[in-house]
Amino acid sequence: MKFSPYKICFLNLTLLLLLVSGANAQPAAPLQVFTSVLPLKYFVERVGGQRVAVQVMVGPGRSPATYEPKPKQMAALSRARLYYRVGVPFESVWMKRIANLNPAMTIVDLRQGLELRPLEHHHHDAEEDHREVVLKNYKKVEEMDPHLWTNPNLVKQMAERIQATLTVADPAGAADYQAGAEAFIRDLDELDRTIRQQLLKVKERRFLVFHPSWGYFAEAYNLQQIAVEASGKEPGPRALAGIIEQAKANNISVMFVQQQFSRTTAATIARAINGRVVAIDPLAEDYLANMRRTADAFARSLDNSL
Template sequence: MPLLRPLFLAAALSLLVPTVQARDSGSASAVVASIKPIHSLVAGVMEGVGEPALIVEGAGSPHTYRMKPSEAEALQSADIVFWAGAYLETFLVKPLATLGAQAKSVELVDAPGVDKLSLREGGPFEADAHEDESASEAAHEDEQFDTHVWLDPVNAKAMVGAIETALTSADPAHAEIYAANADKLEARLDGLIAEVEADLAGVRGRPFIVFHDAYQYFERRFAIPAAGSITVSPETPPGARRVAALQAKVKAVGATCVFAEPQFEPALVDVIIEGTDAKAGVLDPEGAALKDGPELYFELIGNLAASLKDCLSSEN
């Protein structure tokens, strides 16, 4: 039964989109994932068959990412590309539109069973100033939803199902492995939900503010809502008037904690909480500080819970 078409890349590109050797075959295939949480789920389904390549590595953010020419060229050699979606990863819209006829693009925000939430803007939640709004609007003019869908493990289970379906369609020879891996992942995700619910039981109801409004899927799943966001452009430090307004917001909601993110300057949060009773913490919605691979997703969700618990339960 056929595997995905062979991948032949120049040596300069071999590290970016590695050749994937099937376990029982000399054939090669190319599977690419956009960001770390997506890559982790794909890697889990592919375990024992091969490893997907990752586009946005390290602490890169899909909101501000700009593809290098070598990355764009390598992407054209992919057989399957798994990504969150056009509204989040605007940098991929044009490159994916030019993929070869035999290549498949899988937009996981549209996976069957994924529950999408509307954006929260106005009041205590401010628009994501670091997003390329014009590009986002052009990509998905009518789809004004929160794209951080992976932060609900129930959505992650739905994405695992879509990943299994796509891989099995392209590589039916390994259908049983993909199915077994998907079943294992879904069971682990159920266990993860139970663990996080227990971890957060003692800190629910304590107000906190996030750097940007990326967490409502996690908040809703685990009944721990944020009181607002402090989004400012990471390229432009806020002036004194802006800092004063953000400090007033922290005081107005009685925030116990204000959370930074690894991709952005943490010193900004220290300035904002100065003169308030709030403490500073860090939330990492994309696994920027984590090692790529099938365990990353579980570490990401577990770390969010641990960061919230540690900061919200500490004495002021």
């Protein structure tokens, strides 16, 4: 069976249009993206969907305070298009080197435009070295709390920034990024309503935590965080005794910890207040489910139920 030249030309044009349409629907290869911590990885994947391939620097169980990038990660960073940071401690040491490794990579600071809060500090012991205190005071401007993602309303603003920056890097995916961000923000609104309802009528508004990771969460839901550790340093004996007295005075019976830090001091405090240790993790990747688990743990504990 013979086709006329016109029919052959029409079929070729149709095939070409189909190929172009498919190329517009999905990029030839996903955008290579890095994030500093797992919650940010989840955020970028929610907004970017299949158009992004996201790797994370600080993996499960690792601490951003002590983390050092691996050679394989540094090699992968040299091929990345975007890096999303949030000011966790290892970045202050490594960010310049990461930027120099791949000058073409866009570094997006998700703190930009958000109101930051300082990290809580325990009271220093009188015997603490004076030079160390002076050094801490000098660095105070750098010691802002990076755990913004513990407030779902701040995450909504992060999602909008992620959408905007992905769209600049991949304009063909603009509609996909908008749809991803809108769906994610709807989930965040629902999460915020759920947590707010859970914590609305709890008896006690103060909670004791080993590492000061939940300040933005506390601020969002009218709670008060009392932190044991600050700037990577545990309290001395006198400060520790003061924390225990403060916990007793406020009828606090739960010591919250996260898996990235030692539980030895936390267990000592829990015994002293006749309480218990409860693990919560601000660095978990399954953000929505983890925040619901955390809110549930706070709700039970702040009702003074052992």
